[in-house]
Amino acid sequence: MNPVVRTLLSRVGGYVGACLLVVFFALPLLWLVLTPFTPNPTYRASLSGVTLDNFRALVDNPQVWPSIRNSLVLAGGSALLVVALAALAAYALSRVRVPGRDQLLYALLLLSSIVTGTAAMVPLFLMLFQLGLIDRQVGVVLVLTGGLLPAAVFMLKDFVDSVPRSYEESARVFGAKPNQVLRHVVLPVIRPGMATVGVWALVQVWGNFLVPYVLLANPSKQPAAVVMYTFYDAGGQPDFALISTFALVYSVPVVLLYLVVNRRYGFAFQGGIKG
Amino acid sequence: MATVELTDLVTQYPNGVRGVDGVDLAIADGEFFALLGPSGCGKTTLLRTLAGLEGATEGRVRIGERDVTALEPGERDVAMVFQDYALFPHMTVSENIAYPLRIQKVARGEREERARESADPLSLGALLERRPAQLSGGQQQRVALARAIACHPQVFLFDEPLSNLDARLRLEARTFLKQLQRRLGVTTVFVTHDQAEALAMSDRMAVMEAGRIRQVGTPREVFQRPASLFVANFIGATPMNLLEGAVRGGRIDLGGVSVPLPAGHSGLGDGERVVWGVRPEYVATAGDGVPADEVVEGEVSAVENLGVTVLVTVAVGGRDGEEGVEVRAVLPEDDEPEVGARLRLHPQTARVLLYRADDDGALVEP
Amino acid sequence: MATVELTDLVTQYPNGVRGVDGVDLAIADGEFFALLGPSGCGKTTLLRTLAGLEGATEGRVRIGERDVTALEPGERDVAMVFQDYALFPHMTVSENIAYPLRIQKVARGEREERARESADPLSLGALLERRPAQLSGGQQQRVALARAIACHPQVFLFDEPLSNLDARLRLEARTFLKQLQRRLGVTTVFVTHDQAEALAMSDRMAVMEAGRIRQVGTPREVFQRPASLFVANFIGATPMNLLEGAVRGGRIDLGGVSVPLPAGHSGLGDGERVVWGVRPEYVATAGDGVPADEVVEGEVSAVENLGVTVLVTVAVGGRDGEEGVEVRAVLPEDDEPEVGARLRLHPQTARVLLYRADDDGALVEP
Amino acid sequence: MGRARALGFVAPALVVIGVFLVFPAVWTLYLGLLDYSLTGAGAQAPTFVGLGNYTEALGDPAFTRSLGLTLVYVGGSAVLGQNVLGFALAWRLRGAGKVVRSGLTVLVLLAWILPGSVVAFLWQALLDRRGGTLNALLGTTDQAWVLDHPMWVIVVFNIWRGTAFSMLLYTAALSSVPRSHLEVARMSGASGWQQLRDVVLPTVRRHVLTNTLLITLWTFNDFSPYLLTGGGPNGASEILPVYVYREAIIGGHLGYGSAISLLLLLANLVIAVFYLRVLRGRTEAT
Amino acid sequence: KEAGDAADPSANADAKDVTLVVSANDVKGGKNAAEAAWIEDEVIPAFVAQQKAKGVTAKVTFNGAGVEDEQYKTKLELNLRTGSGSDVFAADGIWLGELAAAGYVKPLDDVVGDAAKDWDGWDQISEAVQANLSFKDQRYGIPNGTDGRVLYVNKTLFAKAGLPADWQPTSWDEVLDAARALKKLDGVTPLQVNAGVPMGEATTAQGFLPLLAGTGAPLYDEAKGTWQGATPGVTDVLDFYRQVYGEGLGDPRMQQDKAGRDQSFAEFAQNKIGILAEGDYFWRSVICPSEEDCGATSMKNRDEVVGWAKIPAKQPGTGVGGQDFVSVSGGAGWMLSPKTKYPQQAWELMALMSSKEMQEKLSEAQIRVSARADVNAETLENDPLLSFISEQVLPITTYRPSDEAYNEVSLAIQQATADVVSGKSPQEAAATYAKSLTEAVGAEHVAGG
Numbered sequence A: 001m002n003p004v005v006r007t008l009l010s011r012v013g014g015y016v017g018a019c020l021l022v023v024f025f026a027l028p029l030l031w032l033v034l035t036p037f038t039p040n041p042t043y044r045a046s047l048s049g050v051t052l053d054n055f056r057a058l059v060d061n062p063q064v065w066p067s068i069r070n071s072l073v074l075a076g077g078s079a080l081l082v083v084a085l086a087a088l089a090a091y092a093l094s095r096v097r098v099p100g101r102d103q104l105l106y107a108l109l110l111l112s113s114i115v116t117g118t119a120a121m122v123p124l125f126l127m128l129f130q131l132g133l134i135d136r137q138v139g140v141v142l143v144l145t146g147g148l149l150p151a152a153v154f155m156l157k158d159f160v161d162s163v164p165r166s167y168e169e170s171a172r173v174f175g176a177k178p179n180q181v182l183r184h185v186v187l188p189v190i191r192p193g194m195a196t197v198g199v200w201a202l203v204q205v206w207g208n209f210l211v212p213y214v215l216l217a218n219p220s221k222q223p224a225a226v227v228m229y230t231f232y233d234a235g236g237q238p239d240f241a242l243i244s245t246f247a248l249v250y251s252v253p254v255v256l257l258y259l260v261v262n263r264r265y266g267f268a269f270q271g272g273i274k275g
Numbered sequence B, C: 001m002a003t004v005e006l007t008d009l010v011t012q013y014p015n016g017v018r019g020v021d022g023v024d025l026a027i028a029d030g031e032f033f034a035l036l037g038p039s040g041c042g043k044t045t046l047l048r049t050l051a052g053l054e055g056a057t058e059g060r061v062r063i064g065e066r067d068v069t070a071l072e073p074g075e076r077d078v079a080m081v082f083q084d085y086a087l088f089p090h091m092t093v094s095e096n097i098a099y100p101l102r103i104q105k106v107a108r109g110e111r112e113e114r115a116r117e118s119a120d121p122l123s124l125g126a127l128l129e130r131r132p133a134q135l136s137g138g139q140q141q142r143v144a145l146a147r148a149i150a151c152h153p154q155v156f157l158f159d160e161p162l163s164n165l166d167a168r169l170r171l172e173a174r175t176f177l178k179q180l181q182r183r184l185g186v187t188t189v190f191v192t193h194d195q196a197e198a199l200a201m202s203d204r205m206a207v208m209e210a211g212r213i214r215q216v217g218t219p220r221e222v223f224q225r226p227a228s229l230f231v232a233n234f235i236g237a238t239p240m241n242l243l244e245g246a247v248r249g250g251r252i253d254l255g256g257v258s259v260p261l262p263a264g265h266s267g268l269g270d271g272e273r274v275v276w277g278v279r280p281e282y283v284a285t286a287g288d289g290v291p292a293d294e295v296v297e298g299e300v301s302a303v304e305n306l307g308v309t310v311l312v313t314v315a316v317g318g319r320d321g322e323e324g325v326e327v328r329a330v331l332p333e334d335d336e337p338e339v340g341a342r343l344r345l346h347p348q349t350a351r352v353l354l355y356r357a358d359d360d361g362a363l364v365e366p
Numbered sequence D: 001m002g003r004a005r006a007l008g009f010v011a012p013a014l015v016v017i018g019v020f021l022v023f024p025a026v027w028t029l030y031l032g033l034l035d036y037s038l039t040g041a042g043a044q045a046p047t048f049v050g051l052g053n054y055t056e057a058l059g060d061p062a063f064t065r066s067l068g069l070t071l072v073y074v075g076g077s078a079v080l081g082q083n084v085l086g087f088a089l090a091w092r093l094r095g096a097g098k099v100v101r102s103g104l105t106v107l108v109l110l111a112w113i114l115p116g117s118v119v120a121f122l123w124q125a126l127l128d129r130r131g132g133t134l135n136a137l138l139g140t141t142d143q144a145w146v147l148d149h150p151m152w153v154i155v156v157f158n159i160w161r162g163t164a165f166s167m168l169l170y171t172a173a174l175s176s177v178p179r180s181h182l183e184v185a186r187m188s189g190a191s192g193w194q195q196l197r198d199v200v201l202p203t204v205r206r207h208v209l210t211n212t213l214l215i216t217l218w219t220f221n222d223f224s225p226y227l228l229t230g231g232g233p234n235g236a237s238e239i240l241p242v243y244v245y246r247e248a249i250i251g252g253h254l255g256y257g258s259a260i261s262l263l264l265l266l267a268n269l270v271i272a273v274f275y276l277r278v279l280r281g282r283t284e285a286t
Numbered sequence E: 001k002e003a004g005d006a007a008d009p010s011a012n013a014d015a016k017d018v019t020l021v022v023s024a025n026d027v028k029g030g031k032n033a034a035e036a037a038w039i040e041d042e043v044i045p046a047f048v049a050q051q052k053a054k055g056v057t058a059k060v061t062f063n064g065a066g067v068e069d070e071q072y073k074t075k076l077e078l079n080l081r082t083g084s085g086s087d088v089f090a091a092d093g094i095w096l097g098e099l100a101a102a103g104y105v106k107p108l109d110d111v112v113g114d115a116a117k118d119w120d121g122w123d124q125i126s127e128a129v130q131a132n133l134s135f136k137d138q139r140y141g142i143p144n145g146t147d148g149r150v151l152y153v154n155k156t157l158f159a160k161a162g163l164p165a166d167w168q169p170t171s172w173d174e175v176l177d178a179a180r181a182l183k184k185l186d187g188v189t190p191l192q193v194n195a196g197v198p199m200g201e202a203t204t205a206q207g208f209l210p211l212l213a214g215t216g217a218p219l220y221d222e223a224k225g226t227w228q229g230a231t232p233g234v235t236d237v238l239d240f241y242r243q244v245y246g247e248g249l250g251d252p253r254m255q256q257d258k259a260g261r262d263q264s265f266a267e268f269a270q271n272k273i274g275i276l277a278e279g280d281y282f283w284r285s286v287i288c289p290s291e292e293d294c295g296a297t298s299m300k301n302r303d304e305v306v307g308w309a310k311i312p313a314k315q316p317g318t319g320v321g322g323q324d325f326v327s328v329s330g331g332a333g334w335m336l337s338p339k340t341k342y343p344q345q346a347w348e349l350m351a352l353m354s355s356k357e358m359q360e361k362l363s364e365a366q367i368r369v370s371a372r373a374d375v376n377a378e379t380l381e382n383d384p385l386l387s388f389i390s391e392q393v394l395p396i397t398t399y400r401p402s403d404e405a406y407n408e409v410s411l412a413i414q415q416a417t418a419d420v421v422s423g424k425s426p427q428e429a430a431a432t433y434a435k436s437l438t439e440a441v442g443a444e445h446v447a448g449g
């Protein structure tokens, strides 16, 4: 085949493929973009006029802002805790040879699938009750952190593995104590990894409904994910005006966070467990 | 500044490999000492044991008056420059240089002051606010040096600091590093696998093989009288001519050619197998005045331009189906022969060294 | 085998950088041609454009009789050896060597046959079933070569194939590669930033700077008469002495010292600024018979051992607070001076080259 | 770093994991041995039934069907869908222009970071039988995607939702493939597919393993299809997490639900070991 | 074990500082906002004032929620189990059996004692409605309200199909005939009866049970302690479903869809459904004329367009107790946690909530059928449907069994209807149902076969 034609064809094919992918990924988002501005929102993604009334209704709703704040507290708290604990653990696990380390990590990963499942709700509730952590946000944060930690360590360890040891050794030769090495060198270097894992953890918590709902009694402590489900009118009909607008507002912090992290650190993963 | 003394040092890795396997070494105060050897011989391990990054399995390390064997790296008062420089990517040049001072809790203002002081003589003054990723290889190397200098250590440890530089830069950096060390007068241990680097820069050098030191001496001593075949093979810009043969009738028979026995070796018995060695630089074209029994003659099989000189490989002997031998000579550029031409070479008998033809390959002293 | 011809070649990267910026070059059939230049000058880009890995923005590439400018890399009948060898870690040596044949759908049996054929002369016969990770650097390099040979290309392209070897191996590989190319007679383009490599191995070489070719010629031509300051600076095992000065009264005043004007340059006007250049190898200690006006005298500031020779740096002039200049000389080992000693040097006027003291720094032809 | 200090670094994470993960998980596993329910008489005095719950589950056609659906779901959406699409995206976007790359990346990531409850609405709006965007787009009326092709819907949904992770991981992986290896293949005349097979895949095999392990695990536990299909119609998309939800929360059979959780875990383990075998087998040879 | 502790009715009876927590599945600004507002703005201030008059400082918090009933129930059970959470809570009558069997709740007589026995409000609440929050003849809480089911009809469609505006079928066949007539209209779903799993309890309460009541026997025979298995009655009901959905009179897809109930509401509001079997809240909260209250499903002209009819027995006279017409009611009420620290004050709060005054306030905020007859008498007269229900339906209605197994039985029923809707034969579905039933309650508690 003529090389020019060939290049042209592959170009065109590439663009068509890219367009299809864009459509595939963008189509479901249409509703989120259009509905909040539609006067009488329904399941349909249509724009029958533009209005900001829905936002006004949202502003007037007493649950909205506290719930977003609670979401920030829960998700932010969990993300910070997850990142902090996982970074420490990942560093140690990456640098010290422990027999069976990878198996242990994987076993924990598997166990985490149990506590994130619905069946564990009862043991979790009873345990937190005994610990006096029911209806306290810190309890929710701890439970969520526990569930996310194994995967976070798993992912962060790959980042630490990719940091040359000479950085640490160099600092040690200059007399840095181990925690100084960690603070001055290792943590800053794996910051992109921590940011990425942090966003990941935050997203997981941000959308979590069951755990905060069950473990928090007071509605004023409930996060947005729980409140999202309360926007039904008296007849049990979803109130799309509120839901769509709230969905948009509710998504904004996560998207913003992603944008910030992406700009500052680049959103990236390391990968490749040591087979 | 300080002396460095290693006694019976052994460093064994957890997997059982002995990276350093019984080393005794004394390095003088202010000396520029090179550790040379092929890849995997244990140079880095030795350096790291000195720095305290690896624990010594046996033996002792003394720096100055202190026995530091059991001390942490940070307590040994040494500074190390790693092969990959290990500059912290998230710190500016200035912060990198001042890092050791930060550890020593020097106040920020003074830190910056001293960073500037170390940076200036290395022409880094204008780069202080950049990050390592924005520097060229040569600049990175200088930052690593400045960082090592900034903490005024008693000993510098350099692990192949030049090997990441390109050929030209490497030459310049050599001179520069040497002058710097001279000026600072800090005892320096320098690891390299490049013999030219070791020769050019060091006051004294050690050649290592398999965790052991094979020879210690000034570059001159090591270059002129390599103590073993291994060292002989390793040292020199062009590989040394090393040909196995047997003593026969006061001469040495190299298979196809025979060369005179150097003076002082009459003690060698007839038929004894030795390795005849001479550097290509000490092989010249045979002028008319050269006695015929000191000439080896053959066909030029390769010519390499070395600049002002050429390295000529001559296939000697090998008639009657016998395997011949190759003799290399470095000749002035004007004498460059054609490949295929016949050439008469004259190895300077006074420069010839003999080695035992056994595993150790020790130098046969006259 | 084939000639290679580049006409007005320009290769521009998407970011606007012109890696190759107007190159005309003709390489003869069977020639061993080296591309030399500092990092970033466009050597790799040129080679990759030749290989078809980068598209030419302007100009044409011809290999043999064919215009290959628009062809895919796989259709150009060239083989490339990469700097990192690019051996596939998951394939055995034999599979690696036979990989191009596998793509060409050669039957398995024949593939193994031909892999063996290419491997044997490179002494890889015993290693065919190993994987690259189990090979030393030198062996890996030979496997990469065998892979290039196996597909019987018309042109070999080598991108710094030796730079990952350690110093010793590099020297051996040089000779080996040269001999191999000679035997196969395949046109070869060889990229390096190491001038010694280019000098030693190539039939002809080109020196590049910033995407352009600055000089083409045999190693001898380039070494003896670098066409510009840039080339002069770049070529040579030791950096050339290049000192700026002014013509004054039939001599050249270098600031503090004055040296004779070389023959054939009487056309230069008084006060004209030139760069005086001479290789350290062409500077000797001044014997008694040397006329005083050809001697430069100063204090030794550094001595580097080069093996059989030493590189001596002498600070000349610089009295009365004036900045002096440094003159380097390569002296025989026996003449090694002490640092700090006074030394009289004699640059061979016949070897001195003059360059214009402008940005181009072109050679002033006599 | 010394062992002791390392332990110090790991300890906080271990404590949190021990208290808030291992302990409740073990407790859950213990409940799986009981005839435990949250209400009714079973809550008063649960009896020990040993492996009763397990035998019951394995004998329950609803469970086996659910397990089968889960395998289809995981296989289709994660192992194949996210893996392949994520890889393809990472591969294509490598050479793409900045606009296309960042645009697509943001879209893919949005699907990943938007909260599940929001996403559920988005997909209901997309697939709605009456006025869904998809029907409007295709000109089909009254096409109830969720009812007619429930498994397809949740598989495609999960591909949409989860591809971002694979894409990110493979982007990192692909940057570890030496360019020269690809170029050797190109110089040999290898086609795009041959380059992929001979160079890229062998190099990123470990990343494939990591990725596949993680997304398999996550997809096995993914509850979000419930928000789309509710497990229906008539159980046709009742994957195991939904099954557990129905049994444990709606039906109140906590002991049973816990037992299923363990079975879920075991299935996962078997699959993980299988991956390790397949993907690692050849690495050992080196 | 914890749940088994004996309650002490007199605990803290004369405390001067009282803290109480009320919870319900409603929340201001969301689900059932009116009730949440009522609790926060009416009940609590009134209670605080009432206590203050007695010299007691009361602090009452309301823990609202707005989630699916199963989730509310799960959390409620966890709270009751540990004794954390609320003192007074809202619960659906059908949960009582389970909660009581688990020991999570106790009879009012045990927890509160005489005060509960002597409450004057009981007189206003009919026996049947009281039974909704009673278990084994003991009262566990005070009912808050009740409801009734009818068949809603779209009069416009009826007119188009030539059916009478004051339609009142007397047998299932008449219903089906009307549906068949409606079927001739284009784009109209003639008849929608709740079925299938996604609708949850609505399937049982709005669809299956009213039909079953029309076959003569209740689902659960209290006297014998048996549930109807694959009885002819059950099979008849399932066969009715088959006719509706198998003949295309109803839209089976809507019953399978997760949001199917919402869809049927929306379609009814758009005049696309002829007959819909629903409870009264459909009238007041789904298709009310106010767009503000009922959103997209509001019907401005509801009062002109929408008619209703009582649900007929299978044949006249075949209903439970030989009735011609039947209905099923449910309803939630207030219960208190046996672990409350302040049983007397909690009771006082409950009693206040169920007082005439408060109940009237609630009915004003959101019209509904209260549990109290005196309240209904005053509040319902302006609403034709609700007064119809209160006058004509409640007398013939039946309540769901409050047995602890009810939840599971209901799940089995939902599955059976789902099977029929998706094409299985009624006999097959009934057999599967009977099997699940046997597993859930034991063979000795299953009648018929």
Ligand SMILES: Nc1ncnc2c1ncn2[C@@H]1O[C@H](COP(=O)(O)OP(=O)(O)OP(=O)(O)O)[C@@H](O)[C@H]1O
Residues within 6 Å of the ligand: B013, B014, B015, B017, B018, B019, B037, B038, B039, B040, B041, B042, B043, B044, B045, B046, B193
């Ligand atoms: N961390 C380690 N664990 C086990 N063995 C090691 C370790 N590091 C090095 N070795 C082994 O110890 C020996 C000496 O290694 P070392 O790194 O000191 O060599 P080197 O002389 O620095 O080589 P190079 O020039 O390649 O850097 C080698 O055989 C090497 O394989």
Ligand SMILES: Nc1ncnc2c1ncn2[C@@H]1O[C@H](COP(=O)(O)OP(=O)(O)OP(=O)(O)O)[C@@H](O)[C@H]1O
Residues within 6 Å of the ligand: C013, C014, C015, C017, C018, C019, C037, C038, C039, C040, C041, C042, C043, C044, C045, C046, C193
């Ligand atoms: N992929 C690329 N995209 C943009 N610019 C590039 C790319 N590759 C190289 N360049 C630029 O093109 C110029 C020539 O690069 P090239 O790699 O050809 O240099 P080189 O002579 O091979 O250098 P080195 O000795 O460091 O390998 C440099 O300025 C480089 O920064």
Ligand SMILES: [Mg+2]
Residues within 6 Å of the ligand: B043, B044, B045
């Ligand atoms: Mg080393």
Ligand SMILES: [Mg+2]
Residues within 6 Å of the ligand: C043, C044, C045
């Ligand atoms: Mg290059």
